[in-house]
Amino acid sequence: MAQVKLNVSGTIFEIDIKELEGSGFQRLTAMCYDASKAGKPLEFKINRPAGCFSAILSHYQTGELHMPTGVCPGAFRRELEYWEVDYGVMQECCLYKYQSFIDDEETRNSFLDKAVTSAADVSAADSSVVIGKYQKFRKRLWKIVDNNETSVLAKVYFYLVFFMVLLSIVSMAYSTEPSMRRPVSECEMIEYMQHSENIHASKVQSILGNPDCSNSESWDKPFYKENFKWTFFTFSWGWSTFQRNNANNDTNTANSSGQRPNMLQRILQGGAKTTEVPEEEEIYIPDLTVPKLPFCVIDHVVNAFFTIDLILRLVSCPSLLQYFRSVINILDTVALICCYVYKVTVTIEKEYLYMDSTWVLLLNYMQVFRTLRLFRVVKNVRASKVLAYSLSQDVRDITLLALLLIVGISTFACLFYFAESRETIPSIPNAWYWAIVTMTTVGYGDISPETGFGRVIASICAICGVLLLAVTLPMFVNNFLTLYQYSCVHESIEKRKNEKVSKEILPGEQTNCGTVKPTTKFSEFHGYSVNTKVKPPAYTPPKKPVDNFRENTIYHVKEAEIKQQLS
Template sequence: MDAAGERSLPEPGSQDSRAGDDIEIVVNVGGVRQVLYGDLLSQYPETRLAELMGCLAGGYDTIFSLCDDYDPGKREFYFDRDPDAFKCVIEVYYFGEVHMKKGICPICFKNEMDFWKVDLKFLDDCCKSHLSEKREELEEIARRVQLILDDLGVDSAEGRWRRCQKCVWKFLEKPESSCPARVVAVLSFLLILISSVVMCMGTIPELQVLDADGNRVEHPTLENVETACIGWFTLEYLLRLFSSPNKLHFALSFMNIVDVLAILPFYVSLTLTHLGARMMELTNVQQAVQALRIMRIARIFKLARHSSGLQTLTYALKRSFKELGLLLMYLAVGIFVFSALGYTMEQSHPETLFKSIPQSFWWAIITMTTVGYGDIYPKTTLGKLNAAISFLCGVIAIALPIHPIINNFVRYYNKQRVLETAAKHELELMELNSSSAGDGKVGCSRSDLDSLPPEPIGEEGPSWSSRLKISHSDTFIPLLTEEKHHRTRLQSCK
């Protein structure tokens, strides 16, 4: 103990250098100085701060393997790390858990925890969700960058057949890749609209014609247009299936299943019309064909392939299953309660329209959703009061989950724009790094160190290891012109 009566660390390499509960250490993290005691740090001996208590016995090499700098006069350890993140990480010694401060990047905070050797299990669950979300974003950015690189790159080692598949896939799946691909995408979009319009016009009686049996059928011109559209959809699907890199994943994709449902009814109905009459009655064949024609409405969902807005809406609804479930639960409870009350209150009226509680469900649905067809309505005073309360509760029940659903849509839409911008920035950085690779670098990274040749032994002159002074933290120091055997705080703290 010194003259001031405070506990302090002995000199490095001395015999009294030992770790214990009565030892205190002084750390300076990014300019923030803090005194920590051994009894506090010994709770987690595998962490970096706990290892500092016994590092003095190993000399300067052991000290510099744990910190960026050490001042023997002040007996103070220096770290070139984020002080805000350190304030959060240090909480594990006091509270047994770590909370991430708002505004800190989750990935950077994870790197800080890895540096201080604090296990991620001490991170609170609320903060782990942010970390998982950020990891998903980075994986999505990496996936988008890889897709763009795959489109731009041409592997000369691949055969002509494989290159042809890639060209067809890029031509049909990526309209932004070229002007002809954009024209084909617009043409496909217009054919979807034409096919949907033809399907609707075919049900107009004035546009229908009589067949040999006197039944009304679609006009032959409309059928020819329908056949041409189906031929295009079939050719497009087969080409995309032929060029897809993963056939199984392509076949099981939701949008590709929609494509099959839009094409298949035409061929099934055509088969039943020409061959089914031999195996079953003509009436059954006509009913089956009519049912299959109704399935043509599935082709309207093909528009989602060419509309980013519909895709965003679909993903936003997927993220809003909880809110939609709450909405359905509110409505279900209200429908059951108000339909039972309406049935009970209307029984006293001789001309009541509420015949049973299940029949009253329809009245409760159209009342709570403020549709009000008027086919069923209350006639008693209590019934009208019950109706007024029911549609007021319906407005409240519908309005409550709408705001979270809208927030999910806006959040997902903005997230997609951010990810797209981030992917472009990653490509720009990669292009910048590749263009400056031959111009020389001012600094170096960990990957650059791995690519350096081994240090020659027994040769005169300074080697690359003596010319590089690098911090033991994740922040690297620029190249130094002079060889220095000991660090200073200016070298380790920016």
Template sequence: KESEGERERALEKAGSGLCAEGEIAVNIGGVRVVLFGDVLNRYPESRLAELVNCSTQNSELISTLCDDFDPGRKEFYFDRDPDAFKCIIDVYYFDEIHIKRGICPICFIKEMEFWKIDQNVLDECCKSYLSEKEEELKEIANKVKVILEDMEVDQCITRTQRCQRFLWRLMEKPDSSLPARIIAIASFLFILVSAVVMCVGTIPELQVMDAEGKLVEHPTLEAIETVCMLWFTTEFFLRLASSPNKLRFALSIMNIIDFMAIMPFYVVLALTYLGTTSIMELANVQQAVQALRIMRIARIFKLARHSSGLQTLTYALKNSLKELGLLLMYMGVGIFVFSALAYTMEQSHPETLFRSIPQSFWWAIITMTTVGYGDIYPKTTLGKCNAAVSFLCGVIAIALPIHPIINNFVIFYNKQKVLETAAKHEVELMELKSGKETPFNPILNLGSELGRKVTKACSNAIKYNRFNSCPIK
């Protein structure tokens, strides 16, 4: 109560003209506040305490502590954020600080450093939130560094290296130039055409008879598929040849998918070309050919290369393995319990469809997932009650992990937007300064000018995209 009374007394003095003895008036970004010296001296090493103890005649010392000083009004001027200052003065009254809504946590730390307030006075809720933001900022800055490294060409020494980097940007960076964008659009269209051909080729009316009387794909569709595969093959090997890190390229999940998408075509082609009558009559070889043809469905995953939304969804699911594991556990327990109950309750009915507990698993899965095919259903009253309860439990079990998964998706989606904004800003800055400064250093130093600008771009994007206030406030 005493601290609250002192604070109210300070606010009543705000804007009241000259200050009494032991009081100082500060103007923070146009907001005038009168503070008491005895309160500010609780933290003697802070900037405000130094203002209280300094002499108004010492202009040199005052100039180092504030932006301007009015001797007539005895008012100190600071070109700082007034909203952040309202949070910072809480430390003098309550010995703790909370970050309020609308204040970027990264900028708030800079304000604390300016006012010479130790970060230990932050409450635990804000410390954990700040730590999360700092880790997020470092992660984004590292991703920006990788993008800028890929876009930088000044490090190339020989003509071969320049050509390799140009080809890499042409195949991997659609936003780098108009030809790169055209290639990306063409690749996207080839993926769609290949997927459509694969689906249309299974329609019996569009198939033809081969020499053995079996239905096979129409020659026109096979020709279109061959053209698509030639494009995919050329694209894959051009990207491999221009990759600055061949090992990382080979171990990339997306590149493995690309390889799996084109491999079946050439394996089937080799088996057909090299196969003699004795080989092609083998049933296992024919089954292998059919299995390889089915693997063509992997081409659809190539769309993820051209969609940041699909990539974000992949990252979100990867970071939601715990929630997905809980969902599988809930469903597994429910399936076992309700299938056992259904089998037991339906045994008294002469026309029961539940012959065994393992057979009842199918009914429990279909019921708990709200599909309800109707091929297996209970006929007794107890069995129907069990089905109703299993349905409700299935709805609840599926709904529980949905929010964390959606939250992870939003987090990664906003991170992707922050990354794109920061990278675009830095690339434009490098283009404006090309030829005026030293070549780009691939090791991003957050203390350098470039590093500070990356940090600023990232923190601004975080501020406007992902800010949540302190839960206490």
């Protein structure tokens, strides 16, 4: 019976060659076949981990493959690949642990490749168009404006952009607050009516006393804060006058005694010798308001800042095509363009500065994209990267959650619709709204059940919504926490590597920058001296420890052979 003797990293294994036949041990079988063919003894010295080989060898002896305790699954996978053993034959007690490690490893590598190592790290120096100092300037500028480095200048610019984004959002929000707006001045009202081609613009201007709008002080005089109705009385000989009443007082109708309006009575009682009834014409002027001056100043400053920021980005970015593939960058650019289109529009058509039309309102609504600048600011923050990647990887789970919500919403909405009266729920789409609010545990309270059966349905709907969210949401949370831990560990490893590299580079040593190593010794540079005449003691290898639990190592085998020869 031929025995195969294997010396695996000092550990001796012996196996019958017949056990290798038909065992699928392809690499070892090929080794034995080549040795037999060459007439060499079946003794092999292999520099591989002995613990992993012992587990693989036991698979062919017992028919079961188990992963050794305390061995990294990644190291065991490499041993399986070396010995050409399929990991699918592993027993389930170890297969789940092994497969879980493989899945986590693939997820970690994919996350680090796509989320942590982004395409933005490609510097402008890769472009073949720019060379020399301009190349270095573009590379440094891009790292600063895109927050890809940790220098003081990059941090200052990051906080400045963050402050400007918050300032633009707060300014846009509070400019719509009624208390933060002022009524238009007399000149602004005249300007609005003239540019809107109002036929009563000249009459309003005469009522206001024909103010001199070329003087800047006239623009500060407010018009009025409430809506009024202006009634003009015009006689046949050309004389006219007006009366201003509150909007709640209608001057077109006579009073309860059938008399004319008060202004006309005063005209007739004042000695006017006429019985002619003048022509009455009513003019309605809206109450116009505009943002106060500080909001206009802030808006100009913010737009100027982000215009400069966009120019710096376009000048320094490595690839314009790659830059505009980002949805956030596209929307940021669109918001800035819409802002300038709006300013040009209100400069040409001044009436849109006070009263918005449909397409001017659309330009104003495009300013909402300013809020998306926050995503651009925090895109290089670790948590935002992890969140974006985890959402992209959880699309299937999110779809499943949405389908389960749709099933629940449809079912409970129909039941609730037939359980309640039409006064409570006029249609099934209204019941959909109620089911969504109930299952997501929001509960606005604008729609509530009134019947006993409806209350039962509402209770079951609320319980199902709580259970659905409680069961499904931890999946996303666990995935996010796992990826966030990977990101933290990766950042710590990279930080340690950078610190190690910085410590290994000695002062004045040859580096990528082309500096030349000086003649000053490292010990002299740090302020201490070394006596080079005294030689250190010779190196003596340590004695090999005796392992009482290993009786089949090469050391013990040779010792036994020597004792047998002496006896």
